[in-house]
Amino acid sequence: MGALETFGWEWGSALIRWLHVIAAIAWIGGSFFFMHLDASLRKQAKDDPALAGTSWQVHGGGFYEMRKYLLAPPSLPEHLIWHKWQSYWTWMSGFALLCWVYYGQSQLYLIDPAVMALEPWQAAAIGIVALALGWLVDAFLCRSPLGDNEPLLAVVGFGYVVATSWVFTQFFSGRGALIHTGALMATIMTANVFFVIMPNQRKSVAALMAGQKPDPKWVKSSKVRSTHNNYITLPVLFLMLSNHYPSTYSNARVIPAIVTCIIVAGALVRYFYNVWHLDHDHAPWWAWAAAAAAILCAFGFAATASPGMRSLMGLADLPAETASLDQPKAPQEVVDIVQTRCMMCHAAQPMDWIGEAPKGVLLDTPEHIARFAAAIRQQAVLTHAMPPNNFSQMTDDERKTLARWLGVETAQN
Ligand code: HEC
Known part of the structure; x- marks a missing residue:
């Protein structure tokens, strides 16, 4: 997968999520509004018997008089708004x-x-x-x-x-x-x-x-x-x-x-x-x-x-890693870098203020590192999002080693 493609996936995801959140706000907001409106309706003795109630509301500088008809209103207007x-x-x-x-x-x-x-x-x-x-x-x-x-x-x-x-x-x-x-x-x-x-x-x-x-x-x-x-x-x-x-x-x-x-x-x-x-x-x-x-x-x-929490609370030992032999493995030079720069957070039992391996990304074995290759490229090579604020002081040479493993061309090499 090329670098541009990786960025494309991420931008696509951000844009679709944007649309999804906007639509969901409109839907759930509308449905909460109608639940509330329904509950705020009041009936007066002099009202038309077909009327279930009226609610007066003020919003945005104007006043709204909303009436609810359960069955037959006297006539249906041309412009009936549907919420679907x-x-x-x-x-x-x-x-x-x-x-x-x-x-x-x-x-x-x-x-x-x-x-x-x-x-x-x-x-x-x-x-x-x-x-x-x-x-x-x-x-x-x-x-x-x-x-x-x-x-x-x-x-x-x-x-x-x-x-x-x-x-x-x-x-x-x-x-x-x-x-x-x-x-x-x-x-x-x-x-x-x-x-x-x-x-x-x-x-x-x-x-x-x-x-x-x-x-x-x-x-x-x-x-x-x-x-x-x-x-x-x-x-x-x-x-x-x-x-x-x-x-x-x-x-x-x-x-x-x-x-x-x-x-x-x-x-x-x-x-x-x-x-x-x-x-x-x-x-x-x-x-x-x-x-x-x-x-x-x-x-x-x-x-x-959580195995990490259990061992912290003294409930159990961390389970031994059982990786099968046929899974792809990251090369040793990459494993060394990831273990010094990433594993304090991305392990079954990370540093104590991390709690659980962030986003479920475990980088503790050569097999796990190979499995997350595409994500590592995105986070530590194509962008410098990881380590966060370069917490573990990863060097540019180390990033180049990762880039070589991941087949990313960099300007310098
Ligand atoms: C100080 C702790 C810490 C270190 C060190 C660290 N990470 Fe992370 N990592 C995080 C946190 C926190 C997140 C979750 C970020 C978020 O919620 O957006 C994360 C998320 C990730 C993700 C998932 C991103 C996603 O949105 O799916 C990947 C992949 C990753 N890190 C790779 C690495 C690599 C590779 C290194 C080493 C070069 C590294 N991390 C070092 C804390 C760390």
């Missing part, structure tokens, strides 16, 4: 980012040969099939008899997500497993909008135009899906950010436990706000304490599963 593209754009840009980072550069981020030596196309196929399957299972569950029992439906759906996160850890790197769990939940959210909420809304509008009453079944199934989306939102956001924090994903066997805690914590916080917006006096403040306990559990799982 925020959700679609979030999913499309998110899927593009998944393809760009995790399928396009799967050797770096998705495939861990110690878990399973997949070909890039196999890894991508597993990820895409799992996302599609997630939606199908969700659709099946909601339409099954379970659909009438909302609490049970929520528990089964929750179990499915946690079980799938475990399945992901059997195929992918920890980082890949956690981001796919987030993508699975986000796909279910957008699918709820695309396949259920929007079609029902279209049917309701058509019925109103024809002077008929919309079927209450449509209203109910939309309500169930949007409640699901509401509770999923906060956990999904955490999972989307988790891939920047190695201590959340680097010990794959606790990933399902961490996912469980995060979903519980995020849903509890949403629950608090849902009630609080409606009725400040009866807000379930206990939800915050319960959410904090769940986060503490997630932290505990992450800390006690």
Whole structure:
């Protein structure tokens, strides 16, 4: 891979992520706004009976009078604004980012040969099939008899997500497993909008135009899906950010436990706000304490599963390195440089203020160094991002040695 190509991958990733974050702000912001608006509606005795309530708001120097009609407003205006593209754009840009980072550069981020030596196309196929399957299972569950029992439906759906996160850890790197769990939940959210909420809304509008009453079944199934989306939102956001924090994903066997805690914590916080917006006096403040306990559990799982932390806490010795013979190895002169300049941070037990090998990049053996060759080129040769602020005083000659190993031409040699 040429130097320009490496830069291209990184800029592509930055630009797609930019778009994705903007779309997600619009979507989640809009949905929080409507939840809040719904809860702020007030009804007056003299109001039109078709009116569910009115909310007066002030923003940007103007006053807004917002009214909600549950069923039939007296007439539908020409310009009816639909809120759907925020959700679609979030999913499309998110899927593009998944393809760009995790399928396009799967050797770096998705495939861990110690878990399973997949070909890039196999890894991508597993990820895409799992996302599609997630939606199908969700659709099946909601339409099954379970659909009438909302609490049970929520528990089964929750179990499915946690079980799938475990399945992901059997195929992918920890980082890949956690981001796919987030993508699975986000796909279910957008699918709820695309396949259920929007079609029902279209049917309701058509019925109103024809002077008929919309079927209450449509209203109910939309309500169930949007409640699901509401509770999923906060956990999904955490999972989307988790891939920047190695201590959340680097010990794959606790990933399902961490996912469980995060979903519980995020849903509890949403629950608090849902009630609080409606009725400040009866807000379930206990939800915050319960959410904090769940986060503490997630932290505990992450800390006690990390080999570096375990040996620091005197719980266990660092496991001996078991590298297979047929993996590519970095040459000795490179290993020497990396061990003196990088390993204080990029090891199973780094210096004590580092905690976990940053970004899951372990540079402690010739095999690991070879595995991260492309990332080392990006961070220490093409740019001088590593070591951070040249913490370990790497010399230009050492960088040239790395460049020679990585096949990078430099002006001087
Ligand atoms: C002082 C500690 C420290 C040293 C020494 C160090 N790193 Fe890092 N490294 C970090 C931290 C912290 C990060 C995470 C940066 C971030 O979050 O953007 C990181 C991230 C990385 C990444 C992943 C970048 C990414 O965004 O995916 C690579 C690759 C890397 N370092 C390689 C090296 C190499 C090669 C060396 C030696 C030449 C080195 N590091 C030396 C602390 C260190």
